[in-house]
Amino acid sequence: MKPSTQALRRPSGPPEAANRRSQGRKPTPASHHHPLQLELFGQTHPGLPRGRQDTQPVPRPSVVPHPDAPRLELQRALNRLTGGRLASLVLTDNRRTILTVKAGRPGDRSQLCLRIHRSFVGAPPEALEAVAAFLESRKGSDRSRAALAVIRQHFHQHHPERRTRQTTLRPEGTMYDLREIVADLNRRYFGDRLAVGVTWGRSSGGAAHHCRRRRTSSLQLGSYSYEERLIRLHGVLDQPTIPRFVIEAIIFHELLHADMPPVVRHGRRYVHTPEFRRREREYRHLDKANRWIQEHLPELLRARAKASPRRRRA
Numbered sequence: 014m015k016p017s018t019q020a021l022r023r024p025s026g027p028p029e030a031a032n033r034r035s036q037g038r039k040p041t042p043a044s045h046h047h048p049l050q051l052e053l054f055g056q057t058h059p060g061l062p063r064g065r066q067d068t069q070p071v072p073r074p075s076v077v078p079h080p081d082a083p084r085l086e087l088q089r090a091l092n093r094l095t096g097g098r099l100a101s102l103v104l105t106d107n108r109r110t111i112l113t114v115k116a117g118r119p120g121d122r123s124q125l126c127l128r129i130h131r132s133f134v135g136a137p138p139e140a141l142e143a144v145a146a147f148l149e150s151r152k153g154s155d156r157s158r159a160a161l162a163v164i165r166q167h168f169h170q171h172h173p174e175r176r177t178r179q180t181t182l183r184p185e186g187t188m189y190d191l192r193e194i195v196a197d198l199n200r201r202y203f204g205d206r207l208a209v210g211v212t213w214g215r216s217s218g219g220a221a222h223h224c225r226r227r228r229t230s231s232l233q234l235g236s237y238s239y240e241e242r243l244i245r246l247h248g249v250l251d252q253p254t255i256p257r258f259v260i261e262a263i264i265f266h267e268l269l270h271a272d273m274p275p276v277v278r279h280g281r282r283y284v285h286t287p288e289f290r291r292r293e294r295e296y297r298h299l300d301k302a303n304r305w306i307q308e309h310l311p312e313l314l315r316a317r318a319k320a321s322p323r324r325r326r327a
């Protein structure tokens with residue numbers, strides 16, 4: 014395996030080793046070859062043009078942020094927290110893997126190489142402290158798991174997927190306009206404070222941070238995506254035979270997720286807390302809706318089977 018420092022070094026960036034050495038110290042002579050860069054990382058101005066005349070306006074070098082500056086800032090922040098153990102840091106756009114860490118040299122964990130999602134650039138102190146705690150804790154330990162929970166939470170709230178992935182919202186069905194139902198429930202139960210999207214469609218793929226508990230047998234009726242702030246209802250529910258209170262009960266459940274962030278305890282995320290279940294009962298037709306779903310599940314599954322094949326994954 015190639016060390017990440019070699020695999021992903023940017024050609025325009027400063028050599029990582031040199032940068033590590035210069036951390037927290039005065040610029041080394043070698044750094045003077047790159048005066049523009051220095052200005053970004055220190056207070057000194059070693060690169061003023063020579064032979065400058067006071068009367069003549071001198072074209073000043075325009076200082077643009079070096080593309081590597083955010084990465085180095087993150088590396089410095091983590092090195093402050095770990096006592097300088099981070100030999101290299103690579104930012105990734107990986108959506109599935111938040112971070113990977115390996116020993117700087119085989120068998121030597123005093124120095125670490127970290128690859129981490131770029132959503133941790135500019136992250137709040139508690140997220141960075143969690144990353145540092147994760148780096149320094151034993152795999153599988155309580156401390157490691159607690160840190161990972163905070164890391165995951167930060168990632169799910171900040172990774173850019175929700176801004177880059179375009180989701181076409183289709184709230185208007187043939188029977189129900191979901192926007193109208195969401196607006197009604199939001200007003201009646203949440204004082205209009207929730208800002209969430211809603212759409213008909215299958216649930217989106219993959220991620221574990223969706224509420225999936227509305228999955229009944231093999232049919233997921235509704236889901237809530239924390240990072241998209243989006244409720245999805247299965248298209249099979251858009252039929253005249255489905256009572257409105259069933260739609261409402263499912264949407265109410267997902268709205269509760271929007272109102273109640275997951276609770277992190279002992280390194281695990283809990284979404285259906287006792288408090289969640291208590292509040293769920295505020296919807297007055299909850300029992301009736303659950304009974305209806307249980308009784309009509311075979312019909313729903315048949316309807317799903319008749320729908321387009323892509324619904325199979327729902």
Ligand SMILES: [Zn+2]
Nearest residue numbers: 224225226227
């Ligand atoms: Zn749920």
